Amino acid sequence: MSAIEKVSDLMAQYRAGYSLPGPLYYDQDVFDLEMKAIFGTQWLFACNECEVKEPGDYLTLELGRNSIIIVRDDNGEVTAWHNTCRHRGSRICQEHKGSVGRLVCPYHQWTYDLDGTLLAATQMPDDFDPKRYSLKPVHVCNVAGLVYICLAKEPPDLEHFKRTVSPYIIPHQPARTKVAFESVLIEKANWKLVIENNRECYHCAGNHPELLVSLVEAALPNDTRTHWFGDLMKRKGNEWDALGLPHQPVNGGIEFRCIRLPFNEGVTSMTMDGKPACKKLVGDLTERDLGSVRMFHVPNNWNHFLSDHIIHFRVIPRGPMETEVRTTWLVHEDAVEGWDYDVNRLAEVWQITNQQDQVLAEQNFLGVQSDAYEPGPYSPTGEFMILDFNRWYTTTMGEHLPPGAPGLRVAAE
Numbered sequence: 001m002s003a004i005e006k007v008s009d010l011m012a013q014y015r016a017g018y019s020l021p022g023p024l025y026y027d028q029d030v031f032d033l034e035m036k037a038i039f040g041t042q043w044l045f046a047c048n049e050c051e052v053k054e055p056g057d058y059l060t061l062e063l064g065r066n067s068i069i070i071v072r073d074d075n076g077e078v079t080a081w082h083n084t085c086r087h088r089g090s091r092i093c094q095e096h097k098g099s100v101g102r103l104v105c106p107y108h109q110w111t112y113d114l115d116g117t118l119l120a121a122t123q124m125p126d127d128f129d130p131k132r133y134s135l136k137p138v139h140v141c142n143v144a145g146l147v148y149i150c151l152a153k154e155p156p157d158l159e160h161f162k163r164t165v166s167p168y169i170i171p172h173q174p175a176r177t178k179v180a181f182e183s184v185l186i187e188k189a190n191w192k193l194v195i196e197n198n199r200e201c202y203h204c205a206g207n208h209p210e211l212l213v214s215l216v217e218a219a220l221p222n223d224t225r226t227h228w229f230g231d232l233m234k235r236k237g238n239e240w241d242a243l244g245l246p247h248q249p250v251n252g253g254i255e256f257r258c259i260r261l262p263f264n265e266g267v268t269s270m271t272m273d274g275k276p277a278c279k280k281l282v283g284d285l286t287e288r289d290l291g292s293v294r295m296f297h298v299p300n301n302w303n304h305f306l307s308d309h310i311i312h313f314r315v316i317p318r319g320p321m322e323t324e325v326r327t328t329w330l331v332h333e334d335a336v337e338g339w340d341y342d343v344n345r346l347a348e349v350w351q352i353t354n355q356q357d358q359v360l361a362e363q364n365f366l367g368v369q370s371d372a373y374e375p376g377p378y379s380p381t382g383e384f385m386i387l388d389f390n391r392w393y394t395t396t397m398g399e400h401l402p403p404g405a406p407g408l409r410v411a412a413e
């Protein structure tokens with residue numbers, strides 16, 4: 001059986017409403033197709049644009065065999081390039097972040113402008129045409145300060161997403177922040193289990209006492225399990241309407257979600273005691289009691305936009321069995337550490353929560369590899385967002401299977 005037949009066969013075993021067949025979580029051929037069909041084709045969250053604030057500021061991102069440079073050019077635009085020299089292919093930027101005037105390959109010093117054009121290459125013949133050797137571009141879309149990249153030649157449309165979520169995010173002005181703290185966890189779990197774990201709060205009561213100081217388990221204003229939450233949502237909704245802050249759930253289909261939800265009564269930030277994390281609010285906000293805008297975009301990004309800080313989460317697979325989860329905590333660019341905020345206090349809740357989630361995802365990953373594992377049913381109320389994710393996943397993978405493959409039947413259901 002060829003790799004594609006195997007993947008197709010596994011996709012055909014998927015039953016909507018149930019967790020995925022085990023090998024879809026750990027099989028190398030499945031992963032190889034995901035790297036093409038998903039991570040090589042879809043828009044991926046890379047960073048906040050404030051991480052490349054000045055021309056020449058860059059950071060790099062590893063996506064399977066590809067390394068990407070995200071750099072601000074001399075016109076102030078955020079651009080992205082393959083971090084592969086057009087001479088003999090060496091990596092150019094070898095640090096994760098830095099600042100440069102030009103992009104100089106360390107091997108033979110081919111030198112590129114920040115717009116990707118080759119400026120200098122010594123010892124090449126007279127008929128050598130540098131215009132033919134620009135860096136290979138990667139698509140970039142800046143969504144209210146959040147930088148998304150896409151490796152596809154023809155990227156899918158991101159305009160609907162951008163137009164829909166921007167009004168929710170713009171009041172928090174992500175571009176006018178700075179990274180106060182960053183954490184990178186390497187989790188021994190398949191990336192889809194990391195996402196699945198994020199897409200439900202069914203596990204919160206049993207695992208996240210620190211997070212639940214602020215977060216309410218209900219994920220929708222009309223969650224019937226918590227009538228008091230509906231009342232709180234109505235009251236806060238009226239206050240937010242008066243401030244001109246959108247809060248209703250958007251229609252992002254199976255690709256994205258965006259909503260502003262209140263925290264528990266009296267709580268204004270995701271701290272251990274629910275009290276502020278930073279004296280200075282982000283953007284030009286004047287009110288603290290704004291809950292958080294929760295925005296998720298397939299396949300690799302979720303965020304919280306609070307009144308006093310922003311948290312971005314970025315998921316990048318490193319193989320079928322290993323996933324990098326990068327979290328950044330951002331505060332107003334003028335906030336002063338030690339005066340406006342304390343880093344430990346700012347990051348504590350989500351650092352603890354991330355570690356708890358790491359254990360959950362890793363134990364889940366061990367379990368799905370057991371001979372005893374068979375796909376189990378999701379809770380329609382507690383895990384409805386995983387149903388959406390799995391529908392997106394099987395549809396997207398199905399589009400990359402050959403015509404007539406059984407996996408396509410799954411995608412069409």
Ligand code: FES
Binds near residue numbers: 085087105107108109
């Ligand atoms: S490989 Fe980059 S200059 Fe030679």
Ligand SMILES: [Fe+2]
Binds near residue numbers: 204357
């Ligand atoms: Fe969690």
